[in-house]
Amino acid sequence: MNEPHHLLTIIKAQQEAIDRLMALVQERKQPEPAKRKERRERPIDWLTISEKERAAAWRGLAAFVESLVFRYGLQMEIQPCWWRHAEAVEELTALWQVRQNAFGENATLGSGMQWQNAFHSSRKRLSTMFGSCRSGHIDSTVTMWMTEDDRKAFDHAVENGL
Template identity: 35%
Template sequence: MIEIVNRATGQLLDADSIPGLAEIAALHDEQILELRDLIEGDSAGGSAPRGPGSRPVVWAQLSARESAQTWEALAAWVGWLRGRYPLAQKVPPCWWRHPELVEELTALWLSWREAYVEKGAPLSAGADWHGRWLPEAVRRIRAGGWNIGCEGEHRPVVENLYDGRSVDDRPAFQAAITGTTQTHGGDNMPTDDLARALAEGRAKRLGELPGTPVELDGAFWVETESGWTQVEDDETVIFLRDAQQRLKLATGDRRDEDGR
C-alpha cells in the first residue's frame, strides 16, 4: 500500500482507488504549478520571481541572462502597448535605443504587471493604472523630449496611431542583447525546439496541465516569458525527480486498477 500525505492538511490520501488517485493527481498538478512559479523566480534571479517583471528592475544590477530575459519580456509588452492604445506616435519604436525611455517604460510595465498579473491586486488596480500611471508616463515622455534627436536618424516615420511593433529593427535589437544570451548557451531552449520534442515524445510534462515542467534527456525545463529555461538548482531537481517518480507510481497503479 502506498501512503501519500497532503502536506497542507495532513490528510492521508487513498492511493488504492480510482477516486483517491484522481485526488492525488489533482494535488500533484497543483504542487507542480506552484513549483513552476518558484522555479521561474529562481531562473530569473533577483530581477523577477515568477518571470521577468515581477520585482523592481535595476538594469545595472541584472546578470547577463536576467538582462536578456527582461529585455525580451519588456519589448513584447511595449509592442502590445503600442498596438492596444493609440500611442504609436508617442512611444517610438526606437525606445530601446534611449536609456530614458527604457527606464520610463520599465516602470510603466512593472506598474501594469502589479495591477494585472500579480496575485492579490485589488479589482480597482486596473482603473488606477489607466487613470494614474499610464497618462502620467505618457505626459513625461512627451514633456521630456528625449527621443527628438533620433527623428532624423534611426527613427522611422509612424503615421498610424496604433502600431504593434515592439521595436523598430528586430535584428539590431537582437544583436544588442545577443552578447548576453550567448554567454549562457545550454541554459535556454527555443520554444519551437521543445515543442517539437514534446510532439515527438522525446520530452514529457511532469503533469497533465499545460505549463508544468518538462523532462527532456534527463534535464528539467520550465517555460518563462522568453522561452524555456533549464532547472539547475540541485534541490529543485531532486524535488522534480521525486515528483516524477510519484506520478509514475500513481499512473501505474491507475492502469492496474483499470485492468482489473
Template identity: 35%
Template structure:
C-alpha cells in the same frame, strides 16, 4: 556588486541560491535593474520589453511624441518603460487586487507625461534618431574640475556628521547601510 562578489559565497552556492529564489518567486513580477543583468538575462529582458512596448504603443495608440521608435537607444526611456512594464505585470497579475488595473492606468497617466517630456528632449521623430548627449560632468572618468568640486563638497558634508562606529560594532538605525566593497564602484544599485 554581483552575487559572486558577496563575501563567503562560492559561485555554486550562489547558483543554488538563485535557483531557490527563482523557484519561490517564479512568475512574481520583479523590478529589472539593467546594470545588474548578465548577458543572457539582459537578452531575455530586452526581448520581453520590446514585445511589451510594441503592444503598449498599439493598444494605447502611442506615437513618437510618447515613445519614439528608437526608444531602446535612450536610457531614460528604457528605464521608464521598464518600470511601466513591471507595474503593468503587477497590476494585471491574476492573483492581484481587483483595483490593480485602475492603479495601472493611474501609473500610466503619470508616466505618460514623463515619456512625452523625455521623448521631446530626444528630438527623435519617425525615421530620424538623435543620440543622447549626456552632460560633460557625468562622463567616466569624471572631469577634474567636477571631481574636485564633488570631493570638496563630500569632505565638507562628512565634516558635519558624527564619527563612524568602530569596526565590528553593531550598526544602528541611524546608520543606514551603504554598499561598499568589490563590485560597487559603478554605483549604489
C-alpha cells in the same frame, strides 16, 4: 447473501480509491505559499541585471512597448528610438512591470484601474522624453559631465571635510 456482501466490498474499495484520488487532486490544487513566493519575479534593475537575463528582459520590454504603442496609439509620443533613451527605458520598464503585476497571478479587481492610473501618469512623462527626436534620433547622452579639474576639486573637498 454472499452476493450483497461481495457488492458492498467492491463499493467500499471503490469509495476508498475515490477518496485517495480526491486527496491527491486537493494537494495539487493548493500550492504551498512558500513555493508561490519562489516563482515570483523580481523587478528589473538595468544597473544590476545579469548578462544572462538582459537579452530576455530587452525582448520582453520591446514586445511590451510595441504592443503599448499600437494599443494606445502612441506613435507620436514614443519614438522608435525609445531604446536609446535611458530615461525612457527606465520609465517603460517600470510601466511594463506595473502591468505584469496588475494582470498577474495575485491581481485584484482594482488592479486594472491601478494599471490605468499608472499608465496615464507615465504617459505624461514619456511625452517629454523624445523632444529632440521628432525627425529621427538625436543622441543626447552626456559623454562627459565632470572635467578632470572638477573631479580633483571634488576629491580635495571630500578629503578636507567638504
